Amino acid sequence: MTHPEESVSEPVISLRGVRADLGSRPVLRGIDLTVNHGEVVALLGANGSGKSTAVRSIIGQVPLAAGEIRLFGTDRKAFRDWARVGYVPQRTTAAGGVPATVTEVVSSGRLSRARFGVLRKSDREAVRRALELVGMADRAKDSVDALSGGQHQRVLIARALAAEPELLIMDEPMAGVDLASQEVLAHTLEEQVAAGTTVLLVLHELGPLEPLIDRAVVLRDGCVLHDGPPPKAVGQHALPGHDHVHPHEPIHTGLLS
Ligand SMILES: Nc1ncnc2c1ncn2[C@@H]1O[C@H](COP(=O)(O)OP(=O)(O)OP(=O)(O)O)[C@@H](O)[C@H]1O
Ligand SMILES: [Mg+2]
Numbered sequence: 001m002t003h004p005e006e007s008v009s010e011p012v013i014s015l016r017g018v019r020a021d022l023g024s025r026p027v028l029r030g031i032d033l034t035v036n037h038g039e040v041v042a043l044l045g046a047n048g049s050g051k052s053t054a055v056r057s058i059i060g061q062v063p064l065a066a067g068e069i070r071l072f073g074t075d076r077k078a079f080r081d082w083a084r085v086g087y088v089p090q091r092t093t094a095a096g097g098v099p100a101t102v103t104e105v106v107s108s109g110r111l112s113r114a115r116f117g118v119l120r121k122s123d124r125e126a127v128r129r130a131l132e133l134v135g136m137a138d139r140a141k142d143s144v145d146a147l148s149g150g151q152h153q154r155v156l157i158a159r160a161l162a163a164e165p166e167l168l169i170m171d172e173p174m175a176g177v178d179l180a181s182q183e184v185l186a187h188t189l190e191e192q193v194a195a196g197t198t199v200l201l202v203l204h205e206l207g208p209l210e211p212l213i214d215r216a217v218v219l220r221d222g223c224v225l226h227d228g229p230p231p232k233a234v235g236q237h238a239l240p241g242h243d244h245v246h247p248h249e250p251i252h253t254g255l256l257s
Contacts, residue, residue, distance in 0.1 A: 010073040011036050012167050012198045013058060018067035020057055027053045029222035030067070040199040040212050042230060045219035051202045052090050054219065055171050059087050083112040086165030088156050090172050090202070091149065102147070102155050103140045106130055109159035130162035133188045135181065150177045157185060161192070168192065171202040174209070182208045206230060
């Protein structure tokens with residue numbers, strides 16, 4: 001999709017002085033963050049440092065107390081072009097609600113593109129492709145209730161991919177996904193990036209994604225602590241602000257905290 005009115009020099013995401021309070025607590029305390037066209041940026045930091053809140057503020061789920069967010073050069077409050085953005089939320093323990101099939105969940109990623117909510121052949125093909133990419137095509141007709149946590153996560157990633165977004169925002173996409181599937185997803189992401197997709201990822205460790213990351217932004221206590229090359233050997237132990245709440249023997253399952 002071309003948007004000739006925009007220049008590629010305009011950041012895809014721009015946060016300036018962003019503050020947000022949740023439950024009367026300041027959670028974001030003046031965040032500056034820029035993600036440029038085609039970049040892959042990792043958002044890192046200890047539990048509770050504000051990563052998910054920052055990402056949710058970008059997609060309009062958290063009100064700002066101060067500051068400004070721009071998406072594709074447009075103020076977030078005026079931004080309507082959500083078909084250009086794919087979002088994978090941080091995994092929660094319970095899905096809740098009416099059980100849907102894998103295909104239904106992934107198809108919901110196409111709805112912003114589908115006219116009058118009717119999926120066409122091209123939409124169904126995009127859904128099938130996305131399920132193949134994450135290795136879940138054989139479960140297409142199953143209820144998501146019948147999936148394991150990692151399989152469910154892969155379905156959420158497929159939903160974001162099915163939208164064929166220009167900007168992909170993922171909050172800990174690798175959490176609970178086994179190493180083999182992480183590598184499949186890293187490869188999938190690599191293809192998206194090669195095709196020009198811009199990516200903002202919340203991560204606890206770079207893992208198989210490390211070669212793809214252009215820049216890392218590390219949050220601590222609602223502030224940006226580091227913005228630059230990814231820290232070397234980022235197990236989360238290497239991160240400033242790592243708060244040592246889990247056993248120190250590294251467990252190489254790829255399971256993140
Ligand atoms: N809805 C809410 N109401 C009140 N406080 C909240 C809410 N959501 C998050 N917080 C608080 O905001 C802070 C930042 O939370 P956030 O989820 O952004 O952290 P995070 O960096 O994503 O952590 P994690 O690595 O555990 O996912 C935490 O102290 C959290 O308790
Ligand atoms: Mg989080």
